[in-house]
Amino acid sequence: QIPTEQWAQVLEKTGGTVVHKKIPVPKPGPDEVLINIKYSGVCHTDLHAVKGDWPLATKIPLVGGHEGAGVVVARGELVNDIQIGDYAGIKWLNGSCLSCSFCRTANEPLCPKPDLSGYTVDGSFQQYAIGKAAHVARIPKECDLEAIAPILCAGLTVYKGLKESGARPGEFVAIVGAGGGLGSMALQYARAMGLHAIAIDGGAEKEKMCKELGATTYVDFTTSKNLVEDVKKATPEGYGPHAVLLLAVTEKPFQQASEYVRSHGTIVCVGLPANAFLKAPVFDTVTRMINIKGSYVGNRQDTAEAIDFFRRGLIKAPYKVVGLSKLQEVFDLMEAGKIAGRYVVDTSQ
Ligand code: 8ID
Ligand code: ZN
Structure with missing residues (x-):
């Protein structure tokens, strides 16, 4: 048949x-x-x-x-x-x-x-x-x-990305592109894994959804006057999130993550914007012991x-x-x- x-x-x-x-x-x-x-x-x-x-x-x-x-x-x-x-x-x-x-x-x-x-x-x-x-x-x-x-795809990929980040229950993870397909899944997996999620995306509709899905804070990249400070402020002592999951389809957040990740924290690249490059200051990467890695499905x-x-x-x-x-x-x-x-x-x- x-x-x-x-x-x-x-x-x-x-x-x-x-x-x-x-x-x-x-x-x-x-x-x-x-x-x-x-x-x-x-x-x-x-x-x-x-x-x-x-x-x-x-x-x-x-x-x-x-x-x-x-x-x-x-x-x-x-x-x-x-x-x-x-x-x-x-x-x-x-x-x-x-x-x-x-x-x-x-x-x-x-x-x-x-x-x-x-x-x-x-x-x-x-x-x-x-x-x-x-x-x-x-x-x-x-x-x-x-x-x-x-x-x-979305669920599997962000679950793996969160595992690769090494973040442990009780720690903070920034989800960049939290309002999208991978991002919405990442908020749910983060919560299930005992992590606090800071959602970063644009617009009120995505804000509402991210908060419903368990984000502790929403930072709107389209209106924030100082995104780096806003993300750090959302973490204990203002030291920044232990991990960053980059799911966006633009290059800028890939350059920015090293500015707000916590020292000894891990930046996990997952999104695949066309023709994009990673950039991070060598001085900070060394003296703040920042880890930058990729994660693929x-x-x-x-x-x-x-x-x-x-x-x-x-x-x-x-x-x-x-x-x-x-x-x-x-x-x-x-x-x-x-x-x-x-x-x-x-x-x-
Ligand atoms: O295994 C992998 N690494 C893997 C697996 C599956 C998908 C990688 N991907 C890649 C896709 O190819 C794509 O490049 O992850 C990326 C995200 O896929 P998606 O979640 O399916 O895309 P979406 O639903 O369009 O969500 C993207 C979100 O990013 C936000 C958008 O507003 C949207 O909600 N965003 C953008 I674009 N720029 C942003 C910024 N500067 C941003 N959020 C925060 N800051
Ligand atoms: Zn996919």
């Missing part, structure tokens, strides 16, 4: 718009599963893929999307640890070689030969998507597929842990559902910075 044709959103030209059209349903290879995608989150990475603003080419034509939640409908002959009818998710890392020294040490996202969903292989903006069985997210049956979709264990926080009811970030046919409108809102939280597309519409 798997159809031969399906609806998908297809990018036919880098820098163009996506087209809602019918394409063939793919067939899984021996080590792959075919997932009937019910819902997919829309990540800013999908917009980077459309615009082609990263130093890494996408496949063309491309079906984007890497937060796809659905039901396994077919599997290759080598797959035996996931059953037809199981819930599963397509995440950014669609597959990796599993034999290099990165894969062997649970650093699969660093594999030099990765398959990236919705980037180098077709992703979840279609009704039937393929994933390597080793990598598809295992989703417990009690989870709601609509609500869990954004966990598959998460491995299979991080995925399982991030999903389990959700399963336990600890992660409730707002999202809006629209039909897959409306994807271009979601991209337009995202480009304008007008999305508080996440959009999820319903592939049946």
